[in-house]
Amino acid sequence: MRATMDTDDPWDGTGPGSRRLLEAALAAFAARGYHGASTRDIAAAAGMSPAGVYAHHRTKADLLFAISEAGHRHALAVCERAVEEEIGPLARVRALVHDYAAWHARHHLLARVVQYELDALLPDHRAVVVDLRRRTEQLFRQEIQAGVDAGVFRTDDVDSATLAVLSLGIDVSRWYTPGGPRTPVGIGRSYAGLVLSMLGADSPAAAPPQERASGR
Amino acid sequence: MRATMDTDDPWDGTGPGSRRLLEAALAAFAARGYHGASTRDIAAAAGMSPAGVYAHHRTKADLLFAISEAGHRHALAVCERAVEEEIGPLARVRALVHDYAAWHARHHLLARVVQYELDALLPDHRAVVVDLRRRTEQLFRQEIQAGVDAGVFRTDDVDSATLAVLSLGIDVSRWYTPGGPRTPVGIGRSYAGLVLSMLGADSPAAAPPQERASGR
Numbered sequence: 001m002r003a004t005m006d007t008d009d010p011w012d013g014t015g016p017g018s019r020r021l022l023e024a025a026l027a028a029f030a031a032r033g034y035h036g037a038s039t040r041d042i043a044a045a046a047g048m049s050p051a052g053v054y055a056h057h058r059t060k061a062d063l064l065f066a067i068s069e070a071g072h073r074h075a076l077a078v079c080e081r082a083v084e085e086e087i088g089p090l091a092r093v094r095a096l097v098h099d100y101a102a103w104h105a106r107h108h109l110l111a112r113v114v115q116y117e118l119d120a121l122l123p124d125h126r127a128v129v130v131d132l133r134r135r136t137e138q139l140f141r142q143e144i145q146a147g148v149d150a151g152v153f154r155t156d157d158v159d160s161a162t163l164a165v166l167s168l169g170i171d172v173s174r175w176y177t178p179g180g181p182r183t184p185v186g187i188g189r190s191y192a193g194l195v196l197s198m199l200g201a202d203s204p205a206a207a208p209p210q211e212r213a214s215g216r
Numbered sequence: 217m218r219a220t221m222d223t224d225d226p227w228d229g230t231g232p233g234s235r236r237l238l239e240a241a242l243a244a245f246a247a248r249g250y251h252g253a254s255t256r257d258i259a260a261a262a263g264m265s266p267a268g269v270y271a272h273h274r275t276k277a278d279l280l281f282a283i284s285e286a287g288h289r290h291a292l293a294v295c296e297r298a299v300e301e302e303i304g305p306l307a308r309v310r311a312l313v314h315d316y317a318a319w320h321a322r323h324h325l326l327a328r329v330v331q332y333e334l335d336a337l338l339p340d341h342r343a344v345v346v347d348l349r350r351r352t353e354q355l356f357r358q359e360i361q362a363g364v365d366a367g368v369f370r371t372d373d374v375d376s377a378t379l380a381v382l383s384l385g386i387d388v389s390r391w392y393t394p395g396g397p398r399t400p401v402g403i404g405r406s407y408a409g410l411v412l413s414m415l416g417a418d419s420p421a422a423a424p425p426q427e428r429a430s431g432r
Contacts, residue, residue, distance in 0.1 A: 035252025116332065116390065155413070160406040163391070164384055171387040174332065175379070190376040197371070198414035 071114035089147030098188035105184035111173035154200030287330035305363030314404035327389035370416030
């Protein structure tokens with residue numbers, strides 16, 4: 001069991017006032033979409049006046065960027081940790097798929113805003129977020145390619161496989177329902193198995209699946 | 217080559233006035249989300265006055281339902297045709313994955329509204345749409361299960377595999393960009409191969425992939 005509490009918080013390092021505002025904005029964007037949520041809605045959800053929101057120097061566009069950047073950084077950190085903790089492409093891809101899918105379940109409202117409101121970001125904000133997405137994608141591609149090079153995966157189209165693997169994780173945020181029959185860890189485990197099979201791994205069940213069940 | 221023009225139109229059977237309004241509402245919902253699009257926006261996009269919209273007896277909620285129902289019925293019809301045209305679970309699952317993924321690319325704006333605005337539907341409308349979704353899901357599950365029963369697929373969790381396969385198709389509508397490097401048919405073909413591998417099919421490349429390249 002590893003300590004995950006400090007890194008399981010996407011708002012880590014945010015002061016209490018900002019956190020309250022970001023969480024209110026997130027709830028409003030998740031419920032009504034970025035364009036459907038007003039600054040007034042967000043202020044009300046945060047228990048602030050609209051003037052209080054501006055006192056934080058935050059426009060609606062700034063709030064979306066703060067949420068999108070925090071979410072993307074957090075998901076990337078989760079993926080980087082998964083790669084660091086495992087040895088060899090099969091174990092690393094299993095860990096990446098597990099933790100990325102579980103993240104999209106555990107933080108499903110954050111993930112929805114982060115993944116579905118890219119077009120609403122201002123160009124400068126979007127550039128920052130696109131770079132974080134590129135780095136996340138790169139992690140997956142590099143480990144899938146390493147597995148192909150090492151002969152543990154058999155796929156002739158690493159780009160399509162990378163796209164499909166990321167897509168599976170992202171779409172969890174659309175369908176996941178808290179309290180439903182599937183848990184974040186359960187989703188992570190079954191998706192890891194399906195992806196290893198998709199990649200043509202010889203023995204997807206080779207290493208113990210409970211290895212990554214430590215509360216992520 | 218089969219004739220697909222008549223069934224490739226999700227608004228088939230809709231009169232010209234309704235079609236113009238539905239297409240305008242779809243564009244507005246896709247651009248700003250259901251909650252972010254006003255009836256005034258929709259009327260303007262359709263070249264009508266707001267009163268003209270009401271003359272069609274359409275509220276914003278009715279328009280969303282009409283779009284969602286048409287989109288779900290069209291996707292289901294595409295899946296039903298894929299199953300009817302092929303023999304055996306491997307060919308049928310390949311066709312289902314191909315045509316479902318290609319549909320989500322070809323009709324990506326419609327698909328986004330259909331897939332991401334479920335929570336915005338009124339309860340009675342939602343019930344109709346949920347039933348169409350259940351029938352689509354059932355088609356996939358039944359063919360995957362048939363493949364397991366026949367020994368052509370090896371997966372010990374048909375529910376998770378069905379979820380993952382549908383999820384891959386649906387998420388195409390999020391990332392697909394017209395004019396980008398991937399075409400609807402190209403996506404369909406590579407996803408069909410990846411899914412057959414995911415399901416543990418012995419020889420995913422057994423049948424000619426160009427079989428389903430006929431313009432879908």
